[in-house]
Amino acid sequence: MADYDVIVVGAGNGGxxxxxxxxxxxxKTLVLEQSNRVGGCCSTFERDGYxxxxxxxxxxxxxxIELAFKKLGSSFxxxxxxxxxDPIYSYIFQDGSRINYPLSLEGTAEVISKIDPExxxxxxxxxxxxxxxxxxxxxxxxxxxxxxxxxxxxMVMKQPGILKFLPLFATSYQDxxxxxxxxxxxxQTMSFQSFYCGLPPExxxxxxxxxxxxxHEGIWYPRGGMIQIPMAIKRLGEKYGLEVQFNKxxxxxxxxxxxxEGVRLTDGTEITSDLVVSNxxxxxxxxxxxxxxxxxxxxxxxIKSYExxxxxxxxxVGCDYRPPLExxxxxxxxxxxxxxxxxxxxxxxxxxxxxxxxxxxxxTESDPSLAPEGHHVLNIMGMGPYELSGTNWDKEKQAYxxxxxxxxxxxxxxxxxxxxxxxxxxxxxxxxRRLLSPGGAIYGLQMxxxxxxxxRPSSKSKSIKGLYLTGASTHPGGGVPSTIASGLxxxxxxxKYE
Amino acid sequence: MAKKVRRMESKxxxxxxxxIVYKLMPxxxxxxxxxxxxxxxxxxxxxFIKHLAKQIPYLPGRYFx
Numbered sequence: 001m002a003d004y005d006v007i008v009v010g011a012g013n014g015g016x017x018x019x020x021x022x023x024x025x026x027x028k029t030l031v032l033e034q035s036n037r038v039g040g041c042c043s044t045f046e047r048d049g050y051x052x053x054x055x056x057x058x059x060x061x062x063x064x065i066e067l068a069f070k071k072l073g074s075s076f077x078x079x080x081x082x083x084x085x086d087p088i089y090s091y092i093f094q095d096g097s098r099i100n101y102p103l104s105l106e107g108t109a110e111v112i113s114k115i116d117p118e119x120x121x122x123x124x125x126x127x128x129x130x131x132x133x134x135x136x137x138x139x140x141x142x143x144x145x146x147x148x149x150x151x152x153x154x155m156v157m158k159q160p161g162i163l164k165f166l167p168l169f170a171t172s173y174q175d176x177x178x179x180x181x182x183x184x185x186x187x188q189t190m191s192f193q194s195f196y197c198g199l200p201p202e203x204x205x206x207x208x209x210x211x212x213x214x215x216h217e218g219i220w221y222p223r224g225g226m227i228q229i230p231m232a233i234k235r236l237g238e239k240y241g242l243e244v245q246f247n248k249x250x251x252x253x254x255x256x257x258x259x260x261e262g263v264r265l266t267d268g269t270e271i272t273s274d275l276v277v278s279n280x281x282x283x284x285x286x287x288x289x290x291x292x293x294x295x296x297x298x299x300x301x302x303i304k305s306y307e308x309x310x311x312x313x314x315x316x317v318g319c320d321y322r323p324p325l326e327x328x329x330x331x332x333x334x335x336x337x338x339x340x341x342x343x344x345x346x347x348x349x350x351x352x353x354x355x356x357x358x359x360x361x362x363x364t365e366s367d368p369s370l371a372p373e374g375h376h377v378l379n380i381m382g383m384g385p386y387e388l389s390g391t392n393w394d395k396e397k398q399a400y401x402x403x404x405x406x407x408x409x410x411x412x413x414x415x416x417x418x419x420x421x422x423x424x425x426x427x428x429x430x431x432x433r434r435l436l437s438p439g440g441a442i443y444g445l446q447m448x449x450x451x452x453x454x455x456r457p458s459s460k461s462k463s464i465k466g467l468y469l470t471g472a473s474t475h476p477g478g479g480v481p482s483t484i485a486s487g488l489x490x491x492x493x494x495x496k497y498e
Numbered sequence: 499m500a501k502k503v504r505r506m507e508s509k510x511x512x513x514x515x516x517x518i519v520y521k522l523m524p525x526x527x528x529x530x531x532x533x534x535x536x537x538x539x540x541x542x543x544x545x546f547i548k549h550l551a552k553q554i555p556y557l558p559g560r561y562f563x
Contacts, residue, residue, distance in 0.1 A: 148561070172546045202542040203549050282563070302559025340542065450553035455560040462562050 004030045006494070007263050007273040009250045009289075012040030013480060014470030015279025016230045017068050017487025018494075019244070020237025022277070024072060025495055029242050030271070032263065034249035037227065038234050040279070040435055041442055041472075042480055044225030048422045050318040050377050051370040053226045054434070055442055056480050057361040057379060058085060058329065060219045061134075064142045064485035065229070071488070072236040079232040081223040083366045088215045090327035091189045094334055094355070096411035100326055101189065105216055116183035126180045130213035133168075136161035142485040145493055146453040146475040147460055168206035169449055174336055176209035177201065184335060191336045192357065195383060196479070197447035198309040200343035201336045205449050221328060221366040229480065249436075253278070253289045253467070260466040275466045275498060277490055282445060282457035282473035283308060284438050290464060299463045306451060309478060311428035311440030313352070313384040313393075315401050318422030320375050323362060323413050330360040332412050342383070350389030352400055358382040360412065375421065378413075380404060386428040386439045393427035401425050443479070444472025452477065459486065460493045468494060 008019040011033035019031040037043050041055035059065065062076065069076040076082075086103040099115075101108045105127050113120025140159040145151050156162055168176065173194040181187050193211040194204035222228040234244055253276055254261040262272035278285045286295060286303045295303070334357055346353045361379040364371050371377045382404055388396060401423065409417040428440030437444075445451055456475050461467035470486040472478035536547060 172542065174542060175546075202545055286563075296562070298559050299562045300559075302556060302561070302563040305553070305556035305559060306563075448549070448553075450550060450557060451560065455557055457560075457563045 002262065002272040002274050004028050004262075004271065004273040006030070006275045006277060007032060007271060008277040008279060008470075009253070009263060009285075010034070010040065010279030010471065011038040011230065011234070011244060011246075012279045012471055013042050013230055013233075013483035014472075014474075014486040014490070015040075015277065016233050016237065016244075017484050018277045018279075018468070018470050018490040019242050019487075020072055020233050020240070021068070021487065021491035022494060023237045023240040023242035025491070026240075027275075027494075029237075030273070031242065031244040032248040032250055032265070032271075033244065033246050034436060035434070036246045038244070039227045039230040042226045042230055042483070044227035047316070047424060048318065049372050050316075050375070050422055051225050052316040052377055052424070053361070053363060053379060054426070055314070055431075056226045057359070057363065058219045058221055059226075059229065059480050060215050060217070061138065061142075061479075061481040062218070062220075063138050064481045064488060067143060068233065068484050068488050069236070072233070073239075074236055079236070080228050082220040083223055085219045085221055085328040085366055087327045088219060088329070089189070090325060090330040092330055092332045092360075092412045093185075093188065094332075094411070098326065098330075099189070103216060103218070108216065112186055115185050116181075119181045119183045119186045122180045126209075127213050127216065130210045131217075132161075133165050133207075133210060134214060134217065137165065141453075142476050142481065143488060145459050145489050146456070147458040147462070148454055152454055165207065168209070171206040172202050173199075173204035173206055173208045174201035174340075176206045177212075177336070187336055188333050189331075191339045192331050192333050192359070194339070195310070198443050198478075199446075199448060200340045202340045203343070203448065205452075208447075219328075221363060223367050223369065225363070225367075225370065226480075229484075233484075250280075250289065252291075253285070253464075255290055255294045255464055258294060258464055260464060275468065275494060277468045277470060277494075279471040281308065281437050281441060281471070282306070282469055284436070285469070286457075286463070290467075295463050303457065306457075306473075307446045308437075308439040308441035309443035309446055309472070310347070310383065311386050311431050311437075311442055312358075313382045313397075313400065313404075313428065314426040314431075315378075315380040315382075315404060316422075316424040316426070317378040317380060317405075317416070317420055318371060318375060319378065319416065319419040320421050321415070321419040323376055323378060323416060323419075325360065325362050325365070325413060328362055328365050330362070330412065332357045332360065332408070347383065347385050350385050350387050352384045352388065352396065353382070355407075360408070378416075380408065384428060386432075393429045397425050397427045397430075441472075443477065444474075447477055459489050460497065466498070 005027035087100040431440035
């Protein structure tokens with residue numbers, strides 16, 4: 001008899017959600033987490049009296065999260081203190097000027113209309129289109145498996161309206177934005193969001209253009225930090241008997257005759273189980289933890305073909321002044337072409353970008369409890385390749401962070417450099433070490449069309465019996481709602497098949 | 499009982515060739531049309547198409563991953 005019914009490898013959002021739901025199904029479930037906290041990319045750490053979110057910085061598209069909490073017998077809105085964020089973004093242009101898009105569609109249209117009246121009208125067209133898309137696709141896409149073409153057909157049968165949006169799969173993010181907006185300034189306010197799927201505007205799939213609209217359906221910040229979300233799920237799971245062990249790193253998933261038998265930890269301990277749910281990057285899972293020798297040749301070929309998603313360079317700043325920002329999220333932006341140029345001329349060539357563009361998160365704007373009184377925290381996220389040409393991040397990180405801080409102090413966040421009381425840095429190498437994520441990937445695997453849905457590693461493994469996948473590298477993909485949805489899907493598949 | 503011997507009358511070679519040509523005709527039309535569209539596309543669209551097209555050979559393997 002196995003030690004456990006289910007072992008979950010990794011307590012990221014997907015793993016902890018699956019674990020909690022499986023415990024509720026009455027299965028003896030153990031979650032093994034290599035770090036000392038839940039959440040993975042959606043966790044929070046404390047340093048010198050400041051609390052910093054490791055990666056994820058807000059929550060939106062809450063439908064799958066609400067569903068997960070409901071299935072656990074509770075309510076997302078009651079378990080957490082969710083602070084609404086408004087405005088959505090403050091956009092900071094290269095010359096330091098800025099405009100803000102408020103939460104309301106009408107308010108955003110007003111801002112856009114002042115720049116270009118025609119684009120102001122087009123904003124409503126884009127909003128209506130993607131509002132309809134979200135209404136028709138979120139439930140079907142986020143909560144249904146996509147293991148094979150039959151699953152995809154069932155998704156369409158559940159919601160035939162999805163078919164209207166198929167053209168978005170044959171066009172790029174850039175083309176969708178340019179179709180609606182002709183003004184360069186307005187286009188700039190939507191130039192960075194394609195990188196939320198790890199690709200530049202001209203390569204990201206068209207459906208990612210949902211993002212500039214979707215945040216207007218609401219973005220929230222959980223008081224106490226993003227870790228409150230997985231912690232709440234863990235708490236609910238423990239009511240049903242879920243067991244979570246920290247500082248337990250899995251070295252191998254034990255497989256015999258293409259069936260899981262349990263796991264082996266790095267300290268040599270073996271724990272047996274009937275099922276294994278993985279919250280590990282799928283490439284690492286199959287090629288390292290399971291081993292190529294256990295995979296059919298076609299699956300091996302497919303898994304090796306994936307690229308891991310992009311990583312990022314994150315600076316965590318504690319400061320003793322109120323930074324001159326205007327929103328929880330600010331974006332330092334440039335034209336669409338500049339974002340594409342960065343990709344081809346810097347990112348793909350192993351160069352850290354010269355210009356500072358990326359996301360500035362100011363969580364103490366929403367939740368002052370994250371810092372001592374009068375102090376604030378900032379997450380400054382820039383983009384950078386995993387491998388640097390001719391050098392590496394361990395050598396360059398300090399100098400690069402200083403360059404970013406000095407650059408931001410000139411335009412986006414004046415006087416920042418004079419008020420820093422605490423600074424920590426996560427480079428792509430650090431993300432790889434902290435999260436055991438190959439390449440420091442923050443979205444699991446690449447997020448473009450040939451790696452989506454039925455072409456993403458399946459939630460129910462096709463190669464190994466008793467193995468299920470959650471997290472960013474399986475369907476539906478990366479991001480807080482998607483990873484929680486992956487846990488929902490895995491738990492439902494196990495309920496159905498095991 | 500006499501064995502019934504079926505004789506398969508083989509098609510003349512010319513007719514076989516015509517059949518193959520008719521079957522491949524759509525390809526002869528689609529490929530040049532696609533090539534013209536690709537050549538007329540701007541550099542961004544070409545990059546988008548290339549980015550997707552180079553992954554087509556991986557799709558069968560990914561489907562079984």
